[in-house]
Amino acid sequence: MxxxxxxxxxxxxxxxxxxxxxxxxxxxxxxxxxxxxxxxxxxxxxxxxxxxxxxxxxxxxxxxxxxxxxxxxxxxxxxxxxxxxxxxxxxxxxxxxxxxxxxxxxxxxxxxxxxxxxxxxxxxxxxxxxxxxxxxxxxxxxxxxxxxxxxxxxxxxxxxxxxxxxxxxxxxxxxxxxxxxxxxxxxxxxxxxxxxxxxxxxxxxxxxxxxxxxxxxxxxxxxxxxxxxxxxxxxxxxxxxxxxxxxxxxxxxxxxxxxxxxxxxRVHNLGRPPRRQVLLHLDGVATDHPPARGTAVELDGRAVGFVGTAVRHHELGMVALAVLKRNVPDDARLTVGESAAAIDV
Missing domain, CATH: 3.30.1360.120 (Probable tRNA modification gtpase trme; domain 1)
Structure with missing residues (x-):
């Protein structure tokens, strides 16, 4: 082995x-x-x-x-x-x-x-x-x-x-x-x-x-x-x-x-944490390498969060856990480096 x-x-x-x-x-x-x-x-x-x-x-x-x-x-x-x-x-x-x-x-x-x-x-x-x-x-x-x-x-x-x-x-x-x-x-x-x-x-x-x-x-x-x-x-x-x-x-x-x-x-009672953890699907068209930890997640060219762990999953393809600003919409068209990214809702 x-x-x-x-x-x-x-x-x-x-x-x-x-x-x-x-x-x-x-x-x-x-x-x-x-x-x-x-x-x-x-x-x-x-x-x-x-x-x-x-x-x-x-x-x-x-x-x-x-x-x-x-x-x-x-x-x-x-x-x-x-x-x-x-x-x-x-x-x-x-x-x-x-x-x-x-x-x-x-x-x-x-x-x-x-x-x-x-x-x-x-x-x-x-x-x-x-x-x-x-x-x-x-x-x-x-x-x-x-x-x-x-x-x-x-x-x-x-x-x-x-x-x-x-x-x-x-x-x-x-x-x-x-x-x-x-x-x-x-x-x-x-x-x-x-x-x-x-x-x-x-x-x-x-x-x-x-x-x-x-x-x-x-x-x-x-x-x-x-x-x-x-x-x-x-x-x-x-x-x-x-x-x-x-x-x-x-x-x-x-x-x-x-x-x-x-x-x-305070944050729990208000119900409005400034950020949230999400699962991102990455298209993997431009690159087949998962992005590095800390890579910025961008919306319309501005950073709205960061990638934590990115992996290639045997069924889901290239996915990543990321932390994004709370107000980023679920259907936002995001980018991570050269890859397009979508939130798994």
């Missing part, structure tokens, strides 16, 4: 260190959408938060309702700036003694630094655990069958503006079932099952699972088709939660104060 690494194709990529594909990216996409494939995502960074007060402490620092998160449960959280801009996004996995936070490549140091500055006298001991645990993902409709004891993910709907106080359940807005696995943890998520496994035993666990491999390119194509954003790809320094598809899984709108909450509440 041919293994092509991300850095071989994209020197300097933040996703370096994991396979991009194994010789046939389109076949690997189909595998992830019709069966199950194993994707090495060990470039993700992991922060461990042990300590008796970890749940209440993380509850006060982040957008998620975590004070009631119990052993063998997972969720998602955001850390915001004082002005409500998205600074961090992480999955949290609780095993009963430690909350494990896994986040994007390159984001771990910033998340850990923030947590360390907010410790004060709280009984928590956050540390960088990237060298301890690696993330593997079993993706596809058949992934759940490999872990039938893990309940399906629960993600609540975002309530409407000016909802009644107390109408949002006092628990995490996304709940992912977790159990022990091979010295680590298995976590059921919308795309399948994530495994947090000992990094030293990663290769042996991959071989033992015996699941067909797929590269990160295939994973990214599936993620884009499901409109799941990534921190640093579909976000910039101005992004607020209401602009991207992280509100439902990552933001509890009826909990105690946290940094940036005023902006979240």
């Amino acid at each position: 041919t293994t092509v690494m991300v850095e071989d194709l994209e020197p300097g990529s933040a996703d370096a260190g994991v396979p991009a594909h194994f010789g046939d990216p389109m076949r690997e996409q189909r595998l992830l959408e019709t069966g199950v494939g194993l994707v090495d995502r060990s470039n993700r960074e992991v922060i461990a938060v042990p300590g008796a007060e970890r749940a209440s402490w993380l509850h006060t620092l982040t957008t998620q309702h975590l004070s009631t998160l119990s052993a063998n449960q997972g969720s998602e959280l955001l850390v915001l700036s004082p002005n409500g801009h998205v600074e961090q996004h992480a999955y949290v996995t609780e095993d009963g003694t430690t909350a494990w936070l896994d986040t994007e490549p390159g984001a771990g140091a910033g998340l850990l630094k923030y947590l360390e500055t907010m410790r004060f006298f709280t009984r928590v001991e956050p540390r960088d655990a990237t060298a301890e645990l690696a993330v593997l993902s079993l993706v596809g409709p058949d992934a759940a069958g490999l872990f039938p004891d893990l309940a399906a993910p629960q993600v609540g709907a975002v309530p409407g503006p000016r909802f009644a106080a107390g109408s949002v359940p006092a628990r995490a807005t996304s709940l992912y079932a977790v159990r022990a696995f091979q010295g680590g943890l298995a976590r059921r998520v919308p795309l399948g099952v994530d495994l947090l496994v000992p990094r030293s035993g990663k290769d042996a666990i991959i071989e033992q699972l015996g699941v067909r491999r797929a590269g990160l390119w295939a994973y990214e194509a599936v993620r884009v088709a499901h409109r799941i954003p990534r921190l640093g790809w579909e976000t910039d320094h101005r992004t607020i939660p209401a602009e991207i598809e992280l509100m439902a899984p990552g933001v509890h709108l009826d909990k105690g104060c946290y940094r940036g909450q005023e902006t979240v509440a």
